[in-house]
Amino acid sequence: MMPTVFKEDFNYDESAVKSDWNWNKLFVPINQKISPMIPHEPDDFKYGSPFKTKPNHQQQQQKQKPIPALNPNAASFKMFEQKTDTETAMNSKEKHSKRHAKKHAKNPRNTVSDDAILAIHGFKKTKKIKDSLQGEIYEGRSLKGSKLSRRRVIIKKTLKSLQKQGISIQDGMNIVVDENIIKEAVILSHLTVDNQSMGSAICKLLAFFESSDAYYIIMEHGGNITLKEFVDIAHEHIKNGKLKASVWKKTCKYIGWQIAATLYWMHQDMNCAHLDLTLENIVINRGNFIENEQDGTVTVDRGISCKICDFGLAEIFKIDGNKLKKYFEYDVDEEILGAFHVNSKYAMSGSYKSPQIFAEEVFDGRKADIWSLGIILFYMSFGIYPYQRQSVNDCGYWSVKHSQINLFCDMQHLSHLNSNKLMVLIHGCLCCRESERFEIEDVIKALWFKTYFNRYTDKIKQQSEMQLNKNIVANNECKLDHIPYYKPQ
Ligand SMILES: Nc1ncnc2c1ncn2[C@@H]1O[C@H](COP(=O)(O)OP(=O)(O)OP(=O)(O)O)[C@@H](O)[C@H]1O
Numbered sequence: 001m002m003p004t005v006f007k008e009d010f011n012y013d014e015s016a017v018k019s020d021w022n023w024n025k026l027f028v029p030i031n032q033k034i035s036p037m038i039p040h041e042p043d044d045f046k047y048g049s050p051f052k053t054k055p056n057h058q059q060q061q062q063k064q065k066p067i068p069a070l071n072p073n074a075a076s077f078k079m080f081e082q083k084t085d086t087e088t089a090m091n092s093k094e095k096h097s098k099r100h101a102k103k104h105a106k107n108p109r110n111t112v113s114d115d116a117i118l119a120i121h122g123f124k125k126t127k128k129i130k131d132s133l134q135g136e137i138y139e140g141r142s143l144k145g146s147k148l149s150r151r152r153v154i155i156k157k158t159l160k161s162l163q164k165q166g167i168s169i170q171d172g173m174n175i176v177v178d179e180n181i182i183k184e185a186v187i188l189s190h191l192t193v194d195n196q197s198m199g200s201a202i203c204k205l206l207a208f209f210e211s212s213d214a215y216y217i218i219m220e221h222g223g224n225i226t227l228k229e230f231v232d233i234a235h236e237h238i239k240n241g242k243l244k245a246s247v248w249k250k251t252c253k254y255i256g257w258q259i260a261a262t263l264y265w266m267h268q269d270m271n272c273a274h275l276d277l278t279l280e281n282i283v284i285n286r287g288n289f290i291e292n293e294q295d296g297t298v299t300v301d302r303g304i305s306c307k308i309c310d311f312g313l314a315e316i317f318k319i320d321g322n323k324l325k326k327y328f329e330y331d332v333d334e335e336i337l338g339a340f341h342v343n344s345k346y347a348m349s350g351s352y353k354s355p356q357i358f359a360e361e362v363f364d365g366r367k368a369d370i371w372s373l374g375i376i377l378f379y380m381s382f383g384i385y386p387y388q389r390q391s392v393n394d395c396g397y398w399s400v401k402h403s404q405i406n407l408f409c410d411m412q413h414l415s416h417l418n419s420n421k422l423m424v425l426i427h428g429c430l431c432c433r434e435s436e437r438f439e440i441e442d443v444i445k446a447l448w449f450k451t452y453f454n455r456y457t458d459k460i461k462q463q464s465e466m467q468l469n470k471n472i473v474a475n476n477e478c479k480l481d482h483i484p485y486y487k488p489q
């Protein structure tokens with residue numbers, strides 16, 4: 001039987017306007033003169049060189065033989081088999097060249113550069129973004145002639161040597177990490193290739209492959225800046241009197257809703273917890289501040305959108321159909337873990353850890369996400385974290401623990417950015433007692449999100465029903481057997 005998605009007592013406003021799934025419609029137009037403060041990355045634009053350079057041998061080869069990329073939309077998209085069905089679409093000459101390149105790439109004696117292995121799969125890197133825990137993150141492009149022709153992508157490379165040992169080297173020290181890129185790729189494929197959330201606020205997986213010493217995840221490019229960077233710029237503008245608090249509050253709600261609605265789908269319909277929700281793991285597209293030349297004030301680009309990335313710590317839980325919506329306590333005597341409960345320690349970012357993770361207790365993965373969401377909503381709204389340390393000596397944490405966040409905001413002179421409805425939501429998310437903390441359904445129904453919820457409730461309900469049906473069919477057809485479900489330790 002299908003679980004009920006919405007409680008009967010839920011007060012749904014039938015008169016609310018219903019529309020297609022377009023977040024933008026609720027983002028009130030702003031009078032704007034365009035002069036972006038964060039310049040757009042020129043997409044495909046390149047100044048032509050005044051000199052005609054002779055293409056090198058590799059470039060010449062690429063020109064002659066366009067390399068087909070993996071097609072993420074193909075039903076046959078399989079990540080672990082280098083033999084993809086896209087190969088069937090290739091002519092034999094291309095097949096030969098790809099096979100030859102693969103053979104070369106797999107020979108451990110040949111040190112194949114990133115550029116070569118990426119080119120084999122139809123991509124190239126253009127810029128390093130940063131070192132990650134076990135490798136590097138690059139911006140890149142799909143090659144001309146591939147199916148994703150000249151699309152901006154993100155390349156996440158993980159070194160096999162570090163991945164195997166579950167470590168990261170930082171400042172010369174070995175640090176144990178829980179990240180697993182293969183699991184990340186499978187989960188991302190499940191959430192963005194085999195299924196898809198409304199609003200598409202998760203960075204889509206485009207390809208996954210390996211060389212002799214590294215794994216590569218290719219993802220759609222979600223945006224040029226992280227939510228953290230975007231929020232920090234916004235609060236600078238607010239401090240300088242350039243950005244109105246009212247405009248910022250609307251922006252926070254708009255972004256917050258996209259994250260919450262996506263999380264709803266993940267928790268309720270996909271049995272998935274992200275477990276590393278941070279401002280750095282959400283990226284912003286078109287995060288421009290538009291200047292009004294007359295008075296020097298700024299507003300936010302109407303085309304702004306956000307996407308969640310970094311599923312390196314995400315978990316999918318295998319749920320017994322009958323117990324789907326029940327909430328279980330951890331039974332210490334029998335060592336039974338209830339649905340969504342995690343008993344291993346996670347290396348998720350410190351400030352976002354729920355008190356249960358912090359205390360190394362068994363915790364509910366969904367509730368851990370809700371705590372992180374509370375931190376994100378707080379930081380977005382006020383430009384600071386609610387606390388520095390999880391200790392009652394920390395004034396902020398004391399106020400969180402004693403449901404006095406309002407007081408903390410007053411002390412920090414942030415009341416102009418506050419509202420009662422926002423506080424109710426933040427209190428619900430940052431509730432130290434896990435069982436009393438909001439679930440994602442409470443979050444999307446919070447009064448702060450009322451306008452969005454009223455508008456999209458039907459769509460969300462529809463999406464849930466469709467997804468749950470799809471899950472049942474996929475389960476019956478054993479299509480979910482490859483999912484790396486969470487295994488208690
Ligand atoms: N799909 C994407 N679109 C745009 N930027 C991205 C994308 N994926 C990752 N990034 C950028 O790369 C950074 C690191 O990516 P990610 O968090 O997935 O890797 P990580 O291994 O967890 O790194 P870290 O150790 O920094 O958390 C993100 O904070 C973001 O700035």
Ligand SMILES: [Mg+2]
Binds near residue numbers: 280281310
């Ligand atoms: Mg990250």
